[in-house]
Amino acid sequence: MARVYIEELSKHVGEEVAIRGWVYNKRSSGKIRFIVVRDGTGLLQCVMVKGMIPDDVFNHFDSLTQESSLTVIGKIKKDDRAPGGYEMELSNLQVISIAKEYPITPKEHGVDFLMDHRHLWLRSSRQHAILRIRHQIITAIREFFDNHGFILMDAPIFTPAACEGTSTLFETDYFDLGKAYLTQSGQLYGEAGAIALGKIYVFGPTFRAEKSKTRRHLTEFWMVEPEVAFNDLNDNMELAEEFLEHVVASVLKYRSQELKTLERNTKFLENVKKPLPKISYTEAVDILKKKGISFEWGNDFGGTDETVISEQFDRPVIVHRYPAQVKAFYMKRDPQNEALALAMDVLAPEGYGEIIGGSQREDDYDTLVKRIHEHGLPQSAFEWYLDLRRYGSVPHAGFGLGVERTVGWICGLDHVRETIPFPRMIYRLTP
């Protein structure tokens, strides 16, 4: 007899099959009993009627607890009364393991309790939907870059010093070489890769030791960072919008069922088509002022500022040419206005904030040395990086996309902690 998965049951109507999984829920009305089984790919309602099957099989029902593992065998039929649309007329049932009293009941729970049981919470339908969409987003990211001639180039996670010199980093002892730090960005290494290979992307985890305590922050998160030799700021923005369009379209195409499970309104997602609106930082400041928000030119946007700006558009908006003073040392200045950096951020709609940050990089050796000193950074730590300007320097640009914020936005979640299987936050290191 065929052992099949629930998601492929439509191909097995009328056949007797075996499904291996776990008890999601059970209900009884005396002589007729229902077991809802999950197998990781979906839910299947199994029906058994007293007298139609051997009593010992029928009586197994009583011992089943939520999340007990079992094999169910029976004929598949279409039935609109069943969740998922298909139902199994159970003919046999083999218990693999009876679960102890399961902490997560079909009723509501608080976030803290669920986070303490994250390893079990992952079994619920909603978490399935989020993780499948996360998978789709990561698949689409790799697909996009792979199909556009980019080479995946992994950057190290242990680094000798701060990449940008601003964030607080996680520190660890590193044998006789002193301190090592967990990377906060693979970008500088990505630049070396772009000069070596033309166009590359770094895709890996990054770490920030800042005590950020908001719905948009994790201490460990994933970032994808493309870097392209000979690209300028405009090329960079075009790459970003084409990339975002592909990722969102892929989720809409392959994960509509999961978006439905999450009750996601896809209106804004369907709008993610290039070209995206592009405004300068100065224009963004004007928007804030028109909305009556007091904001001084030269500051960086806060969370609420980003929300107000993004609310003016029906799709992600690209903001470019920020004041250089709020941006990193390696960003190239605008030749038209030295006070501006050739930087760009993509703000997601509906208040999800910055999902992409990038820039054209400073490619002039002398200017870059000057910036390193202006930011109070030790030049010795950046000698290898300066080599990229000593030996065949070219204009180049890239950006970083935060995977968890992107998942949160596409899924319509109110907190990034549900976008990654095991979130790491300042007050949570377990499970």
Place this chain on the structure above:
RNA sequence: UCCACAGUAGCUCAAUGGUAGAGCAUCCGGCUGUUAACCGGAGGGUUGCAGGUUCGAGCCCUGCCUGUGGAGCCA
């Protein structure tokens, strides 16, 4: 680091300063189409911790702990 809010049964929550309760979960019983099934019954409590006010504190006051949201910083 700062600001605000919260902590009562395994879980989610009630309880004017006056006998700590409900739903779910668990256990027992009933029900031939259930949909977070339903109906009847049972067990389950050091009200986060330490003090204080009061005849009397889950409730008021002080301190601490833990968590949540936000600010700063950022993706």
